[in-house]
Amino acid sequence: MKRVALLGMPNTGKSTLFNRITGGSARVGNWPGVTVDLLAGKLLLGGEMVEFIDLPGIYDMHGYSDDEQVVRHFLHDNVPDLVVVVLNATQIERQLSLLLQLRSLDLNLIVLLNMADETRKLGITINRRKMAEMLELPILLVSAKFGRGVPEVLEAITRTLRYPTPGMAEDLRAQLENDDHIEVEMARVLSQSVEIPVRMSDSDTDRLDRLMLHPFWGLPIFFLIMFLLFKCIFLLGQPLQSEVASAFTAIRESALEPLLLAVLPPPLLGFLLDGVYNGVATVASFVPIIVLFFLFMAIVEDTGYLSRAAFLMDALMARMGLDGRSFVMLLMGFGCNVPALMGTRVIRSRGQRLLSMLVIPFSLCSARLQVFVFITAALFAPPHAPLVLFSLYLASFAAALLTALIFKKRLSSDEPFVLELPPYRFPTMRQLWLRSWHEVSHFLRRASLFIVAGVVLAWVLTNFPTGAYPGSLDTWAGMIGSQLNFMFAPLGIPPELTIALILGFIAKEIVVGSLAVIYGHHALDALANTLTHQLDWVQAYSFMLFTLIYTPCLSTIATLRSESKSGGFTLVALAWSLSLAWLVSFLFYQAARALGY
Amino acid sequence: MPKVSSAPASEPLSGLRPGDIATIVGLHTADDALRQRLLALGMRTGKTIIIMRQAPFGGPLQVRLGSTDLLIRTNEADKISVRKT
Numbered sequence: 121m122k123r124v125a126l127l128g129m130p131n132t133g134k135s136t137l138f139n140r141i142t143g144g145s146a147r148v149g150n151w152p153g154v155t156v157d158l159l160a161g162k163l164l165l166g167g168e169m170v171e172f173i174d175l176p177g178i179y180d181m182h183g184y185s186d187d188e189q190v191v192r193h194f195l196h197d198n199v200p201d202l203v204v205v206v207l208n209a210t211q212i213e214r215q216l217s218l219l220l221q222l223r224s225l226d227l228n229l230i231v232l233l234n235m236a237d238e239t240r241k242l243g244i245t246i247n248r249r250k251m252a253e254m255l256e257l258p259i260l261l262v263s264a265k266f267g268r269g270v271p272e273v274l275e276a277i278t279r280t281l282r283y284p285t286p287g288m289a290e291d292l293r294a295q296l297e298n299d300d301h302i303e304v305e306m307a308r309v310l311s312q313s314v315e316i317p318v319r320m321s322d323s324d325t326d327r328l329d330r331l332m333l334h335p336f337w338g339l340p341i342f343f344l345i346m347f348l349l350f351k352c353i354f355l356l357g358q359p360l361q362s363e364v365a366s367a368f369t370a371i372r373e374s375a376l377e378p379l380l381l382a383v384l385p386p387p388l389l390g391f392l393l394d395g396v397y398n399g400v401a402t403v404a405s406f407v408p409i410i411v412l413f414f415l416f417m418a419i420v421e422d423t424g425y426l427s428r429a430a431f432l433m434d435a436l437m438a439r440m441g442l443d444g445r446s447f448v449m450l451l452m453g454f455g456c457n458v459p460a461l462m463g464t465r466v467i468r469s470r471g472q473r474l475l476s477m478l479v480i481p482f483s484l485c486s487a488r489l490q491v492f493v494f495i496t497a498a499l500f501a502p503p504h505a506p507l508v509l510f511s512l513y514l515a516s517f518a519a520a521l522l523t524a525l526i527f528k529k530r531l532s533s534d535e536p537f538v539l540e541l542p543p544y545r546f547p548t549m550r551q552l553w554l555r556s557w558h559e560v561s562h563f564l565r566r567a568s569l570f571i572v573a574g575v576v577l578a579w580v581l582t583n584f585p586t587g588a589y590p591g592s593l594d595t596w597a598g599m600i601g602s603q604l605n606f607m608f609a610p611l612g613i614p615p616e617l618t619i620a621l622i623l624g625f626i627a628k629e630i631v632v633g634s635l636a637v638i639y640g641h642h643a644l645d646a647l648a649n650t651l652t653h654q655l656d657w658v659q660a661y662s663f664m665l666f667t668l669i670y671t672p673c674l675s676t677i678a679t680l681r682s683e684s685k686s687g688g689f690t691l692v693a694l695a696w697s698l699s700l701a702w703l704v705s706f707l708f709y710q711a712a713r714a715l716g717y
Numbered sequence: 718m719p720k721v722s723s724a725p726a727s728e729p730l731s732g733l734r735p736g737d738i739a740t741i742v743g744l745h746t747a748d749d750a751l752r753q754r755l756l757a758l759g760m761r762t763g764k765t766i767i768i769m770r771q772a773p774f775g776g777p778l779q780v781r782l783g784s785t786d787l788l789i790r791t792n793e794a795d796k797i798s799v800r801k802t
Contacts, residue, residue: 129757179757184750210784214759242784303761316783329769339773431788435776438790536751536793538758541779541786 121162122170122281123198127191127222128206129215130177131542133234135159137206137264138174139554141274146174148562152197156190156685159558166278173200176468181221185535186470195227201285202228202277206264209233210242212314219255220302226286229257230276236261237268243317251313265548325424325543332428342432346451349420353412354455358486360408368401387586395579399572402627403564406458406675410563411556413452413459418555420448421466422547427539434537440521441528443467443537446476450520453483457676461683462559468535475531477680478693479524481672484516487628488672492664494632498648499660508661512668519669519700566682567675574674578626582619582634591637597622611666611705612659612713621666627673658717662709670701725801730766731778731794737768739799746796755797758787766799 128134138146142161149160151173159174175194176187195203205222207215212233222229231252239246252259258276262269332341372393380389420426430444437443445467453460460480467473484492492512496505581597588594593602593615601608601618608618616638623634636647639654651660671677671694681690727742741764746752759782760766769779769786777788789797 180753183753183757185754213783214757214785217757244784333770333772333779335770335773427788431772431777431779433776434772434788434790435774438776536748536754537777537788537790538751538754538793539788540758541788543786 122168122201124170124202124204124277125173125175125200126204126206127175128177129179129218131540132206132208133264134177134206135174136551138172140264140267140270142172144554144557151194165274187468199285202280204230204232206232206234209236209239209246212246213310213316216306216309217302220305228280228283228286230280231257231259232262232273233259234262234264237263245315247313251309254309328544338432342429349416350455353416354486357409357412361405364405364408390583395576396572399575402575403568403571407560409456410459410560414556414559415552417463418552419547422551424542424544427541430539440524441475441532442524449476450480450483453480455486457481457483457485457672458679461679469533471531472533474684474689475527477684478527479520481676481697482516482519484513484668485672488668491628491631491667495660495664498651499657512664515665516668567678570678571675575626578623591619591634612662612709617663624667625671625674658709658712662705665708666701666705669704670698727798727800729795730797730799731791733768735768735770737801739766739801741766741797742800743798744796745798759783759785
């Protein structure tokens with residue numbers, strides 16, 4: 121199969137073009153020598169299957185950034201039959217450098233000038249024929265966003281693919297010559313084929329930025345936008361999430377249970393329904409949130425506002441070793457950690473991305489909030505309850521801040537922080553849906569098996585050995601709870617609650633329900649009553665602190681693992697949050713007791 | 718880098734105020750990664766640079782080079798010397 125790689129600088133519309141060409145058929149593929157996800161899609165061209173690969177956007181073939189290394193490794197280990205170089209025509213004066221670097225390699229190239237319609241507005245004129253002649257390369261105009269020129273591009277690709285595939289030199293970098301001659305060449309090509317006005321006209325982007333990046337109003341507007349974004353994603357998402365959950369319960373109660381109860385022995389039935397089926401339901405409950413998250417996040421990203429958020433928040437975040445984009449994801453983590461972790465993919469430096477992923481799980485998500493609301497209502501007087509919840513949010517921010525400060529040295533960014541601020545653009549619906557679709561299918565493929573396995577394991581722990589009352593102290597989970605008592609007693613957490621913590625590892629949504637099972641109640645008010653007899657407020661608060669910090673849920677861990685592609689990193693993240701949770705609860709509980717509470 | 722005695726002295730980019738227009742006279746960094754990135758983004762000697770604004774609390778600068786707007790932290794802007802025009 122012939123291989124065509126799409127290459128270009130960030131913000132050139134390369135991925136938009138890729139989506140245009142491959143539609144929704146693209147999949148994440150594995151490539152030799154490449155550690156990051158690359159989208160690839162197949163297309164029938166001239167009677168032959170051709171595979172298109174979307175390479176990460178890079179500024180420079182020499183560069184040292186993670187993406188630049190990925191592109192070099194890819195070109196070296198998987199020599200493409202053709203490289204389609206996508207240039208943003210409005211930035212031709214500097215994007216030409218990448219093309220000239222590529223031209224010095226032995227590659228089949230065609231050049232696409234994207235957003236050519238925007239150049240006219242800016243007063244830039246490009247003489248395409250002259251440029252093609254000087255560079256001795258085919259150059260085509262295209263509008264990836266509106267699909268203009270795409271058929272011609274596919275025709276040109278088909279024609280060029282008849283040439284033999286070039287071989288790649290052993291050392292790519294050695295073949296890339298000194299930049300000096302590129303600078304001269306660039307000046308020569310530009311002076312003869314491009315006209316650029318000396319001063320750019322005052323554009324809509326400038327006018328909008330005067331408001332959005334206003335020295336005083338910029339930050340309040342940013343927080344307002346974040347608030348609306350949060351409301352849109354999670355106010356719409358949570359009802360959908362519970363709809364999905366109740367649909368799964370309905371199917372179980374009306375169809376699966378009556379059907380299987382007669383034919384299957386109880387342990388197998390439990391394994392299938394409480395283990396596997398519940399696992400699948402857990403995975404499914406994340407789908408609406410992920411779709412909505414990326415629908416709205418793609419708007420923020422594609423309009424160009426995310427880079428503006430990075431600008432506004434940078435002074436604060438730089439001190440934590442992070443940037444403004446991490447802050448946006450951290451905020452979104454207060455709705456749900458899973459899509460927030462997936463969203464960190466916009467951060468291109470691996471160190472900075474890992475640091476963001478380490479911090480996000482401390483965001484007090486909506487599932488943890490449910491637990492805290494229940495326990496706070498049961499154990500604290502109404503006037504104190506809002507204060508208790510507020511203090512937990514503060515603890516969440518403090519844990520995130522502390523983690524960033526501790527790990528920022530180890531996971532520091534080795535990449536220079538020089539970001540492009542693209543002009544504001546209208547996103548297209550097609551782009552938004554494709555993005556959400558890709559993210560959901562990615563989550564389902566990469567994380568679902570891990571989640572289902574975890575739910576099955578928790579079922580086994582809370583239901584065996586046979587004869588033990590499910591969820592009681594006689595089960596394996598109960599035994600583990602009792603065994604761990606020496607660790608949890610100093611935190612004021614009794615073995616029954618330790619079982620709830622083991623189950624809460626799967627999902628915080630089931631903590632309250634599991635407490636009901638553990639204490640043998642079905643009604644929640646009876647459970648609340650029992651809790652007030654079993655615990656005092658110091659114990660309850662210690663339990664909530666531990667629940668907040670120790671780990672969000674299995675799905676978050678599965679996402680950490682699939683996004684970092686590193687089991688080691690996932691273990692470190694898990695070990696750190698468990699240790700921090702223990703330490704914080706310990707300090708709180710012992711201090712409160714020492715003070716006589 | 719050539720210096721003309723009659724021209725105003727060069728200063729770091731970080732010292733400019735919003736609205737200032739300057740010409741880049743040199744990049745002073747031993748960090749190859751930063752140097753390559755700045756070159757690729759069009760920060761080359763002789764180019765005109767416009768300071769658009771600075772982010773709140775001493776945050777990054779927004780600068781304009783031709784048709785590209787960039788965010789650059791003050792640490793990095795320290796390493797670019799410019800001459801006001």
